Amino acid sequence: MRTIIEPFRIKSVEPLRHSTAAEREQYLEQAGYNLFGIEARHILIDLLTDSGTSAMSTEQWAAVMRGDESYAGSESFFRLKRVADELTGFRHMIPTHQGRAAERILFTVMCKPGNIVPNNTHFDTTRANIEFTGARAVDLPIPEAADTQARLDFKGNLDVAALESLIAVEGPGKIPLVIVTVTNNSGGGQPVSMANLEAVQRVCARHGIPLYLDACRFAENAWFIHEREAGYGSWSPKQIAQKMFSLADGCTFSAKKDAFANIGGFLSTNDDRLAQQETNLLILTEGFPTYGGLAGRDLDAIAVGLEEVLDPDYLRYRIASTGYLGRHIADHGVPIVEPPGGHAIYIDAARMLPHIPPPQFPGQALAVELYRHAGIRSVEIGSVMFGEAARHELLRLAIPRRVYTQSHIDYVVEAILEVNARKQEIRGLEIVEEPPFLRHFSARFRQL
Ligand code: F0G
Secondary structure, eight states, rough: OOOOOOSSSSOOOOOOOOHHHHHHHHHHHTOOOOOOOOOGGGGGOOOOOOOOOOOHHHHHHHHHOOOOOOOSSOOOHHHHHHHHHHHHSSSSEEEEEEEEHHHHHHHHHHHTTEEEEEEEOHHHHHHHHHHHTOOOEEOOOOGGGOTTTTTTTTTOOBOHHHHHHHHHOOOGGGOOOOOEEETTTTTTBBOOOOHHHHHHHHHHHHOOOOOOEEEETTHHHHHHHHHTTTTTTTTTTTHHHHHHHHTSSSEEEEEEEOOSSSSEEEEESSOHHHHHHHHHHHHHHHOOOTTTTTTTHHHHHHHHHHHHHHHHHHHHHHHHHHHHHHHHHTTTTTBBBSSSOOEEEEEEEEHOTTTTTTGOOHHHHHHHHHHHOOOEEEEESHHHHHGGGOOEEEEEEEEOOOOHHHHHHHHHHHHHHHHHTTTGGGGEEEEEOEEEESSGGTTTEOOO
């Protein structure tokens, strides 16, 4: 059989509510044309993020009931630790309430003013947490990634030559760690190859610089390696993931992505001295080291999710379903970041709407139009989010895990193609109110 089906059936359902075009116009006006300001009950299909929005399995809900809520030494912690240890091989696993808490602790311990932290592409919280310590976050994507239309198997790779010259110019003493983000979210959800990880690891080892993974979407990355990289076709996703982790000295992890959890994360390291400092900080802001800001039941849900996500049937379906959305819109003329990523499809709004210049926010204009037309929520990743530093004007359609079926995605495809058919009518926006930082969450707009 060629048809790839959702490898689950549905036991508990949540109703979706339709709204009228007039209602959506009113919600848009009230929210200042910023989709973050719209109440979730007024959204039909929510593709704002794949973070914390997964559907948990029956086994995860059963694990939730087993959660041990002891303040110290909870059994839930040891269940998670066993799973994480087997998967990552790192000596220390420090639970945190989500990925950015792990980032804050890691960079507080490792970075000083004047330091530089390279990454294939920093996620915005990663960059913000690095820069908060006075260090500088530097993106080193491969040059081909700048072309949204280039179809590369591993377009998320880090530019190893650029890393070498950065180290040569700045000196290894200024670089406390190198990070590789798998998959590369800000770079279009594109995977990183094992060969690239190995090359980065060799450079880091030669200069004595620790290598960390931002491992939020490690399983999706492992599946791409299984499918695309020579020599890994017969490896299981778990074996591939284990090898990816074995190349690093530690990781940050948001369990809100590939662990199917609604909250949670962890910070791992092989360095005993760092782990001690990190644990001290953890106690200050997150909690005791065996719960780190989470309930015992959350730790158990993560432990089960970490194993479920490596099921080849799930990963085959997951990557195929994201590709399905990408191919169906791209083959009908909507320019996307090629090839489709693991967790999201990114529409190149600058290419789709050449009549709207970047200062009039083509990605935001498209997000507004898609909501207006069909009640779909997406997110701009372009000039609204990054200001003049934006390299592209993208609209991200992130797919929550195990939440929507193929008919929901067919609806999204139809909506996008209908909007594309009359794209000349879409107008740009202007900002009328904005906060001093992270403006995309709360800026208000006016239609031009
Ligand atoms: N690193 C990456 C690559 C991420 O995508 C995220 C979150 C984080 C770190 C931070 O993790 O949210 O648990 O604190 N990405 C979400 C998104 C928010 O929509 O892409 P967190």
